[in-house]
Amino acid sequence: MGALAKIEQAGFNVVLEGDSFDISPASQLTIPQRAFLKQHRAEIIEELKSVNMVNVVNIDIQTILPENKKGGVYCYRVTDKPKSVLVMVAPESDLKDAWESLRQKYGDRLIEVYPMPITKH
Secondary structure, rough: OOOHHHHHHOOOEEEEEEOOEEEEEEOOOOHHHHHHHHOOHHHHHHOOOOOHHHOOOOOOHHOOOOOOOEEEEEEEEEEOOOOOOEEEEEEEOOHHHHHHHHHHHHHHEEEEEEOOOOOOO
16 A cells, blocks of 8 residues: 555545645544654655646546447546546456456445446547
């Protein structure tokens, strides 16, 4: 588990703020948690940047899913990062298969799975 997931699992919300991050509720941080944040600052920032990149990626669906393939692209959320929408590309899977595959990986941490809304150009 990464540093970001550990601090989020402890009940804190962490957001990227330029080249730093903001955490809330900051008043609830213990001294050991503050030390952990200082020690893992760079790692947390990198993790936040990678999460933010997922939000701005524009996927050409036709490139990854030819029209003759069943299945698709699925969005899902897990309890480790409940505010993040993660993406699974599964060209040979329907929604039930995607759910089962993600359930095997994440167990009870899986919150939801749904087809990614796709608009045709």
